[in-house]
Amino acid sequence: MSDRIKHLYQRAGFGASPEEWEQLKRQGFLGALEQLFTQAHAAPPLTVASFEDLAEATMEDRRKAGRMLTQSYTLEWLDRMADPTESALLERLTLFWHDHFACRSILGHLAIQQLNTLREYALGSFRDLCLAVAKDPSMIRYLNNQQNKKNSPNENFARELLELFTIGRGNYTEQDIKEAARAFTGWGSNYKGIYRFRARAHDYGQKTFFGQSGRFNGEDIIRIILDQRESAEFLVRKFWDYYVSAPADEGLIQELTSVYYESDYHTETLLRYLFAADWFYDQRFRGGQIKSPIVLLIGLRKTLGLQFGKPAAQARLLRALGQTPFDPPNVAGWPGGRHWIDNATLMLRLNIGAGLLSKRELDLRFRDQPELEILSDPSTRKLEAVVNLQSLLPMMTGTDLVADFGTLSDYLLPGPSRIDMTSLVGLVDNTEGEERLRRMLLVLFSLPEFQTC
């Protein structure tokens, strides 16, 4: 049963700290599952800064301040993900939506507003979420709906809404995009980042969309798209990639699509169904997900109780590994899976554990990248953190090496490892206590298996 809990917490959350792990095992699978949702419902909304909080006079300075703010919100988000008293389910699901509604937000007060919106509707109805995102100032700017006016429509948002956010290619025509764009004309935001409907820019005329005709506005368009079962299937495939991470099993995709569609896109219903399904824990679905940089980092934080000397070094690490929150590669989000891996990112991943445990320097230098002046702070080039092994020590016998390796692998790896741990006995000879534990962890963090969950 503890295998199920591990799989659930790795996929629905970010793994578990040693204390959480012990407590979850005592609770049992059903209790552990319920706890995920209880915590999610108890999570308070974020404190959202307003435009007035950015006092800088010039636009350039305000942009810079906005970027710094975005980074500080990123760091706060990472803290929430790692904090056992926060909701891991909600944060990981919010990360899913942040990837789904991929949006580059360089202005911090807009970034946090969007994050709050994603969080607020994360477990509720996708209909509400989708509409809220269509009115989100950051998205309005990112996909040029600000420029979408009756006399000069801009199709960017309408196109991505259909292609990437709801139903996917092959289910609509170029004419549908044009008509949808007309329906969203006038949906803008003011300079402070507050949604504004500009009636004079809105096209109130007749539109024909998905074979239906009427004086549609944006709300109608979203309603009509989501009335199609194909939309539920499109979204389910994205959930599948994120939570199941395996080649599609068409039977199961259809099963989940029915659940989602019949619940009228109630995301909590879908996730509860998924996590309660026996097949979710099948051997074929375990260990096949290459951890995203954020999942990897948060897992390490939880396991080692890391306290960073310069928390901003985390942002640098995530950039080096290819995943910067609020800065996805494009509106299609992070491609994920094997796309996380190249020679540079793999070697960095395999060395992070060693870097943290043995104070070996982790090089996070960058070439100049435009608009990323935050990263030029040289003090964030080294990933330095205080490691706390105290909560792991009680799991160890301290004498039975095979048993201790087994306990640690069981806690840290998704399944059996390629190497026979006993062959590494030489590494821990003549050590004891914390040092012995440190060396065993060093081995485990260096394993490619640790990069998967």
Added chain:
Amino acid sequence: MKRRTFLKNTGLASAALWAPSFLNHLPGQTNGKILIVIQLSGGNDGLNTIVPYRNDKYYELRPDIAISDSEVLRVTDELGFNPSLSDLQSLYDEGWVSIVNNVGYPNPNRSHFRSMDIWQTASDSREYLTSGWLGRYLDSQCNGCESPHYALELGQGLSLALKGEQRLGFAMNDLRQMERTNKNPLLSYLGQQDTPDHEHEEVAYLYKTLLDTQSSTKYLLEQTGGRRSRANFPATPFGRDLRQVVELILAGNTSKVYYVSLGGFDTHANQKGPQGRLLSIYAEGVKALAEELNKHNLWQDTLVMTFSEFGRRVAQNGSRGTDHGAASNLYLLGGNLRQAGFYNNGPDLTNLDKGDLKYQVDFRNVYANVLDSWLGASSTSILNKHFDDLGII
């Protein structure tokens, strides 16, 4: 020796137990051609690089930052080089430079990141690809490119340009650090483990990438231990990268594609000084590279392509700088150009798109030329559609 005691006995030594498959046989015959791509990151202001010094509109729109006709290094009756490009001019005079004006793509995107992705993936403006054009060239089974370092990027990370669907290029960072990592006995040990039956294919993929990385690193460390170039490269990271490229080429390295970047071109304010400094670093670097390779009879087998993700707004902004623009110029350097000089006329400053230059040449026409004529590949399959060859290379 039993694995059981392997680490105990060998301690920190023992790097070379694994035998990389591609080193066991000689790489297939390549056509010997080398491609070096130089990326000017941040959006280089093409108009102040190749200056239309006879154009009144240019001086009218840039009262404070235009290059005056007394400063400009004249090349044609209309166009001249930025005064910081004297080193590039001397290469031009040798017939080693071809300049393509007004390069861009339809529906230009003015975000650095998006536009860079478009250039690196060779996509349409509204298309999102997860592989790069050089990565797809690697996928096309080019001769010898089964080893990752066939396409080598100098820098901390691997650009999307060098990531294919099946194959990846190789990012080469600080060599000493790579050497340390490669000597890590634990990682060497892991690289040799057999595949158990239960293993997930993602795990197998990670192990394979680890082994390939170790093999390529070992090979590159051997290669860089060899030739030293005495050429006069600028003492900047970019200069050191180009020196590294030259030394690898002189050592007979099997890499055929090199990717180097020079950043800092995002000149929103007081741009004249900073842009000039960057351009002179660029020109000094490529001159040293060209001369050194020419000395060793390798310049005729080398093509250097320089691009930036976009040019800049034609009119200056309020802080003596320029904002993000669209089309710009692109430079091809080599000892064996079919058409040196200016490929086409300079920009028409009276016919702008929202204040930006309109593109005349799609950058993918340049890629097609590079792929078909230089790398001997099929551009139509790599670029997913046909683009006419420019005939420069």
